Amino acid sequence: xxxAFAAYLTLAATVVALLLMNSRRPVAAHESLLMPQPxxxxxxxxxxxxxxxxxxxxxxxxxxxxxxxxxxxxFAERTAAGWTEPEQVAAxxxxxxxxxxxxxxxxxxxxxxxxxxxxxxxxxxxxYDVRLARSGDDGKTFSAPLSPHDDxxxxxxxxxxxxxxxxxxxxxxxxxxxAMKSGAGHGSHAGGGEMSLRGAIYDRAGKQISEGPLDLRxxxxxxxxxxxxxEGPIAAYRxxxxxxxxxxxxxxxIAGKWTTPVAVHSDNWQIAACPVNGPALSADGNxxxxxxxxxxxxxxxxxxxxxxxxxxxxxxxxxxxDVGSLGRVDVQLVGDGSALATWIEFAxxxxxxxxxxxxPGGERSAAFTVAxxxxxxxxxxxxxxxxxxxVIFAWTETGDAPGVRTASLRVPVDSSAPSERIR
Numbered sequence: 359x360x361x362a363f364a365a366y367l368t369l370a371a372t373v374v375a376l377l378l379m380n381s382r383r384p385v386a387a388h389e390s391l392l393m394p395q396p397x398x399x400x401x402x403x404x405x406x407x408x409x410x411x412x413x414x415x416x417x418x419x420x421x422x423x424x425x426x427x428x429x430x431x432x433f434a435e436r437t438a439a440g441w442t443e444p445e446q447v448a449a450x451x452x453x454x455x456x457x458x459x460x461x462x463x464x465x466x467x468x469x470x471x472x473x474x475x476x477x478x479x480x481x482x483x484x485x486y487d488v489r490l491a492r493s494g495d496d497g498k499t500f501s502a503p504l505s506p507h508d509d510x511x512x513x514x515x516x517x518x519x520x521x522x523x524x525x526x527x528x529x530x531x532x533x534x535x536x537a538m539k540s541g542a543g544h545g546s547h548a549g550g551g552e553m554s555l556r557g558a559i560y561d562r563a564g565k566q567i568s569e570g571p572l573d574l575r576x577x578x579x580x581x582x583x584x585x586x587x588x589e590g591p592i593a594a595y596r597x598x599x600x601x602x603x604x605x606x607x608x609x610x611x612i613a614g615k616w617t618t619p620v621a622v623h624s625d626n627w628q629i630a631a632c633p634v635n636g637p638a639l640s641a642d643g644n645x646x647x648x649x650x651x652x653x654x655x656x657x658x659x660x661x662x663x664x665x666x667x668x669x670x671x672x673x674x675x676x677x678x679x680d681v682g683s684l685g686r687v688d689v690q691l692v693g694d695g696s697a698l699a700t701w702i703e704f705a706x707x708x709x710x711x712x713x714x715x716x717x718p719g720g721e722r723s724a725a726f727t728v729a730x731x732x733x734x735x736x737x738x739x740x741x742x743x744x745x746x747x748x749v750i751f752a753w754t755e756t757g758d759a760p761g762v763r764t765a766s767l768r769v770p771v772d773s774s775a776p777s778e779r780i781r
Contacts, residue, residue, distance in 0.1 A: 394713075394728050394751055394765040400434035400441040401762035407457065408752040408762045410743035411520070413465035417743045417750045420447075420463040420473070421762045422455055429453040431475050433463040433497070436750060445497040447473030454478055454486040457738045457754075458581060458634050459516045464528075468562060471497050472528050474520055480512030488518045488532050492564045506558040506569060509536040514553070517636070519584040521591055528560040529611075531572060531582055531593045553578040555595055555609075557616060572609045572616045573597065580604075581636030581739070587668035588644045594622070594637040603628050606637045606650045608669055622663060622672050627654040634735075635685040640697065644668045647697040649678065651685025660687050660701035664718040676720050679712070681705035684733060688742040690749060692769045698749060700742050702731060709733035711740045711753055728765055732756045744769070 400419065401408070407422040419441075420433040430449035435442045447463060454476040461475040471493040478486045488507065491500040507515055513535035523529035532555070539550035555576045558569040577596035584593045590611040597607040597619065603626055607619040622637075635651040646665040651658070660683040661675040678687070684702040691697045696717050703712040709731045715723040728751050731737040740753040749767040754760070 393726060394749075394767040397750070397764045397766040398441075399752075399762050399764040400444055401432075403759065403761045405432075405762045406754045406760070407455070407460045407738060408741050408754060409460050409462040410741045410750065410752055411462065411464040412743050412745055414467070415465065417745045417748075418463055418465055419750070419752055419762075419764070420461060422461060424455065427451045429455050429475075431461045431463070431473055433473070435465070436745070447493075447497070447500055448475060448489070448491055448503065450477060452478045454516070457735045458579065460581075460739065462518070462520055464520045464522070466522050466527060468527075469496070470494055470527065470562070470564075471500075472520060473500065474518050474530070476516050477503070482512060484514050484535075485512035486514060486516065488515045488530075490528075490530075501564070506530060506532065506566065507534060507536070507556065508569075509534075511536045513538050514578075517579065517581050519582045519593070521584040521586055523559050524586065524590060526559055526567070527562040527564065529557065529584070529591060531555060531557040531584060531595075533576065533578070533582065533595075534571075535578075537574070552576075553598075555582065555593070557593070557611075570616075573607070573619050575599075577604045577632050579632045579634050583637050583639040583648075585639035585641035585646065587641040587646055589668040592639065592641065592646060592669040594639050594648055594650075596633075596636060597621070601628065602630050604633070605652070606648070608648070610669055622648055622650065623661070623675050625652040625654050627652045629653070633685070635687075638688045640689050640691045641668075642691045642693070645691060645695065646672075647689045647691050647699075648672065649687035649689035649699050649701070651683060651687055651701075658682050658684070658704075660685055660699075662687075662689055662697065662699045662716055664697070666718070673718060674720065676716050676722065678714065678716070678722075678725075679703050680725055684709060686739045688740065690742050690744045692744060692749070698742065698744075698767075698769070700728065700740055700751070702733075702737075702740070704733060709737070711751070713742070713751075729753055729755075729763065 401421040405421040416437040431447040463473040489503040518532035534556045537551045555573040580596035609619040637650040649662040660678040663672040688700045700713045711728040714725040738754040751765045
């Protein structure tokens with residue numbers, strides 16, 4: 359997943375150039391009446407790689423703190439009383455840390471907390487494992503780490519998405535490089551085999567009860583996403599066809615197994631390198647919203663679509679950006695059938711963390727700006743989560759005062775139930 363970042367940089371430069379050429383197109387001057395308010399972040403200066411999940415207690419924000427080669431995964435939870443004091447999941451000097459493959463922390467329905475991060479498994483840059491730790495005392499202490507995979511190969515394992523498995527404990531999916539040549543990097547760049555998507559399930563005691571593949575050929579370094587519908591979990595990821603079409607696919611966990619993956623929409627984006635741009639999912643009962651990035655015909659845009667049948671089918675894509683996008687999307691259903699969607703807009707030589715409300719019929723509110731961002735990968739992937747009527751935004755600020763920042767938005771929806779936002 360690291361070696362593909364070189365290809366990503368070339369791709370990103372191309373995307374920026376294309377957006378600059380198109381930046382003369384007018385942008386709507388009016389803004390939505392919905393405006394996020396600054397919110398004090400529990401993450402300190404120098405923090406990065408934010409991620410958020412939601413439980414019945416509130417929004418849980420995690421981040422990474424680094425000092426030299428040492429890295430630590432920490433988290434805080436936003437409840438009615440505000441942010442809790444940060445707790446540490448794990449730390450080490452042999453971690454694999456980057457802007458796109460982000461650790462996470464999740465609280466399950468029984469109160470158990472799991473955290474995940476990436477730890478190097480060999481001398482190669484491209485050898486690292488997904489590591490998990492479990493806490494039964496509200497995050498005060500965590501178990502010894504374990505891995506969901508036991509292939510023993512010194513290859514890439516990452517881009518994990520953790521979720522509550524209905525009727526069990528923890529579920530997760532991840533990109534798995536066991537079929538790739540050890541230490542060779544990505545198959546599309548080094549001829550080293552195929553990246554796959556795999557999943558595992560743990561019981562409430564933390565014992566693994568299943569593990570296996572969902573798709574044996576996927577894009578090498580695009581983040582994955584999972585949400586839990588009324589019919590079960592749905593996983594989204596970027597597929598990779600034999601002729602290098604890399605569209606967004608989904609698989610659903612139905613009757614005890616993952617279904618045959620299907621495309622959300624046939625973008626037919628053919629690209630010979632990983633764009634490092636994954637999808638986002640949100641679910642509420644049978645309703646699902648998905649967001650993604652594509653640049654077919656050298657036109658980089660962000661899109662979203664809705665499903666009313668737990669992700670078995672999706673409606674027509676709804677374009678999110680006004681001029682052009684660097685992707686890095688997120689989406690959140692807000693309780694009335696509509697959704698908030700976020701992306702990085704690129705216009706007039708500026709990158710901005712933008713959001714707008716969208717409806718299943720295709721209606722869109724005016725876009726509003728959450729924050730200005732660096733267009734480079736240093737700004738990472740902005741995040742969004744909802745608990746009740748409050749939406750939390752999190753992003754990485756760069757420049758003179760770097761760190762994870764947060765903002766809050768009250769959505770005018772009569773809904774007190776937490777919405778799924780687990781990736």
